[in-house]
Amino acid sequence: MIAAVASPDVSWWALIPLVTFAAAGFLLLTMASLVRRLPAVLAPAWTVAAGVAVLVYLVPMWSKVGSDGAGSFLAGAVGVDASSVFVTGILAVAVIAAALIAHDYLPREDLPGVEFYVLLLLSAAGGIVMASANDLIVLFLGLEVLSIAAYVLAAMHLRRIESQEAALKYFLLGAFSSAFLLYGIALVYGATGSTNMAGISAYLADNVLIDDAMLLAGLALLLVGLGFKVAVVPFHAWTPDVYQGAPTPVVAWMAAGVKAAGFAAMMRVFVLTFGTHVSDWQPAFQMIAAATVLVGAVVAVVQTDVKRMLAYSSIVHAGFILVGLQAATDRGNSSVLAYLAVYALLTVGSFAVVTVVGGTGDSAHGLDSYRGLGQRRPLLAGAFTVLLLGQAGIPFTGGFVVKLGVLAAAVNAGAYWLAGVAMLAAAVAAFVYLRVLVAMYLEETPTGSEAPAAIPVGALVVVVVSSAAILLVGLIPGPLLELARDAVPVLVAG
Amino acid sequence: MSDYLRNWLTLVVFGGVAVLLVGTFLGLGSLLRPTRQTPQKAVAYESGVDPQGDMWSQSNIRYYVFALMFVLFDVEAVFIFPWATRLEVYDVFGLVEMAIFIFILALGLFYAWRKGLLRWI
Numbered sequence: 001m002i003a004a005v006a007s008p009d010v011s012w013w014a015l016i017p018l019v020t021f022a023a024a025g026f027l028l029l030t031m032a033s034l035v036r037r038l039p040a041v042l043a044p045a046w047t048v049a050a051g052v053a054v055l056v057y058l059v060p061m062w063s064k065v066g067s068d069g070a071g072s073f074l075a076g077a078v079g080v081d082a083s084s085v086f087v088t089g090i091l092a093v094a095v096i097a098a099a100l101i102a103h104d105y106l107p108r109e110d111l112p113g114v115e116f117y118v119l120l121l122l123s124a125a126g127g128i129v130m131a132s133a134n135d136l137i138v139l140f141l142g143l144e145v146l147s148i149a150a151y152v153l154a155a156m157h158l159r160r161i162e163s164q165e166a167a168l169k170y171f172l173l174g175a176f177s178s179a180f181l182l183y184g185i186a187l188v189y190g191a192t193g194s195t196n197m198a199g200i201s202a203y204l205a206d207n208v209l210i211d212d213a214m215l216l217a218g219l220a221l222l223l224v225g226l227g228f229k230v231a232v233v234p235f236h237a238w239t240p241d242v243y244q245g246a247p248t249p250v251v252a253w254m255a256a257g258v259k260a261a262g263f264a265a266m267m268r269v270f271v272l273t274f275g276t277h278v279s280d281w282q283p284a285f286q287m288i289a290a291a292t293v294l295v296g297a298v299v300a301v302v303q304t305d306v307k308r309m310l311a312y313s314s315i316v317h318a319g320f321i322l323v324g325l326q327a328a329t330d331r332g333n334s335s336v337l338a339y340l341a342v343y344a345l346l347t348v349g350s351f352a353v354v355t356v357v358g359g360t361g362d363s364a365h366g367l368d369s370y371r372g373l374g375q376r377r378p379l380l381a382g383a384f385t386v387l388l389l390g391q392a393g394i395p396f397t398g399g400f401v402v403k404l405g406v407l408a409a410a411v412n413a414g415a416y417w418l419a420g421v422a423m424l425a426a427a428v429a430a431f432v433y434l435r436v437l438v439a440m441y442l443e444e445t446p447t448g449s450e451a452p453a454a455i456p457v458g459a460l461v462v463v464v465v466s467s468a469a470i471l472l473v474g475l476i477p478g479p480l481l482e483l484a485r486d487a488v489p490v491l492v493a494g
Numbered sequence: 495m496s497d498y499l500r501n502w503l504t505l506v507v508f509g510g511v512a513v514l515l516v517g518t519f520l521g522l523g524s525l526l527r528p529t530r531q532t533p534q535k536a537v538a539y540e541s542g543v544d545p546q547g548d549m550w551s552q553s554n555i556r557y558y559v560f561a562l563m564f565v566l567f568d569v570e571a572v573f574i575f576p577w578a579t580r581l582e583v584y585d586v587f588g589l590v591e592m593a594i595f596i597f598i599l600a601l602g603l604f605y606a607w608r609k610g611l612l613r614w615i
């Protein structure tokens with residue numbers, strides 16, 4: 001008699017957000033194949049409903065994790081802690097926002113079909129896997145599910161050659177960086193004998209490696225692989241081209257969702273798994289953070305395409321998040337999570353504005369298109385003002401609160417010079433945002449520009465809600481900061 | 495030399511012998527045989543049929559569907575074979591897992607079919 005392999009217990013309550021997104025994607029695909037003509041509103045409404053369902057479910061999940069503590073499931077493959085619940089929330093918000101923006105964008109660009117929404121949902125499912133991975137292989141799996149969907153999403157605009165170019169660049173560099181990540185995992189496995197994050201951290205806590213060259217090489221490769229996904233200097237070169245070429249709702253998802261999942265993975269891998277080797281990776285993180293904020297801010301200044309400019313500004317934000325992450329303290333982690341939440345709101349709002357201003361063809365992204373926007377579309381310009389001021393980190397916006405958080409975490413951890421560099425970069429980057437504001441309010445509308453059309457409902461909701469939320473967080477930062485403080489990431493052995 | 499490296503030594507020796515043997519025979523052959531080139535001898539061999547056109551020709555882009563379908567079923571087979579050999583070990587759990595896996599792949603095939611991808615245009 002052959003002994004049966006013990007099947008791992010499946011704790012459904014911990015997997016419901018993941019299963020919801022994946023099942024919603026598959027069901028939508030099936031519906032689209034069964035029914036010839038789905039009502040146009042069905043797919044976005046379905047996606048938003050899935051996102052809202054996940055958000056609603058996260059409330060009891062949050063309190064369950066809060067009372068029972070974090071846990072690991074599926075034979076130690078998946079670990080759910082408060083931080084993964086928090087990041088799942090950010091991903092759900094990003095999915096809802098991207099679907100709302102796309103609802104008008106896709107018909108306007110004459111791109112019928114539900115594939116956008118299906119890929120968005122599957123990509124979000126991959127992001128959740130990344131944010132709650134307890135094993136490096138599972139992390140890689142989540143990263144691939146997230147990225148492959150994102151590659152296809154970037155190519156969504158069939159008739160724009162820039163979209164195809166963006167997808168190809170993103171795919172080639174993404175596949176390359178995945179190989180780096182996988183190689184890093186292999187070396188770490190060779191050095192520690194485990195791919196389980198809790199197993200690795202337990203091994204490193206109990207053993208002192210006499211020769212840790214293999215482990216350090218693995219760490220470096222992991223940093224390259226994950227650094228590419230979150231676009232930090234020197235792995236940022238793809239970002240401007242991809243953000244400029246990809247359809248704008250897709251960019252909103254890439255900037256908000258993919259980055260949140262990437263940083264959540266970085267936090268789990270470096271701060272938690274390799275917390276014992278913090279003195280090895282911290283200097284590298286500090287250098288990369290400093291380079292990222294400086295290069296992003298300086299290069300953003302010379303951009304004339306707003307989408308490209310926002311791409312460089314997203315690089316600056318990635319640098320700021322790294323400033324908080326390198327502290328490798330609870331304070332640093334909570335500042336990173338708060339930053340990710342506010343950054344997601346800022347980017348989806350900004351790219352919603354860019355989608356509307358971009359007009360049919362998704363091409364009017366030059367600074368010229370924004371001249372005189374204050375007179376043509378006061379509401380849109382007003383909301384964009386709030387979002388840009390938030391990105392610049394002006395007081396009384398959410399951007400200020402979270403920037404202060406990461407800087408305080410860096411100072412608290414003793415990295416004074418890094419905090420100084422980041423503040424300098426923030427001052428440089430402020431010029432970029434102010435230039436758009438000047439174009440919107442102080443410059444005249446170029447003659448011959450078309451009459452303003454009505455702002456589509458979906459984008460309007462995203463713009464208004466995100467800018468209101470940014471103001472709200474800026475005025476009453478307490479609740480968000482408390483949530484982020486309670487969202488401590490922990491590793492639990494399975 | 496460590497045991498680990500000594501294991502690789504076998505590989506190096508075998509590789510060296512292979513290169514040496516093949517090199518010797520091919521070298522001897524080229525020295526001994528008469529060489530009389532004719533144009534017929536330089537054409538690519540295509541099972542006795544006269545070769546047509548250039549070797550570097552474009553295949554029809556429509557064949558990409560077959561490539562995709564091949565990958566779909568190939569990956570399915572890669573996972574099913576090892577599972578099938580150890581079916582009794584994995585028990586009901588394995589059966590359910592495989593059912594879910596095949597169901598999702600079948601969903602993809604169904605989608606491709608309904609989108610008219612399998613029809614030759």
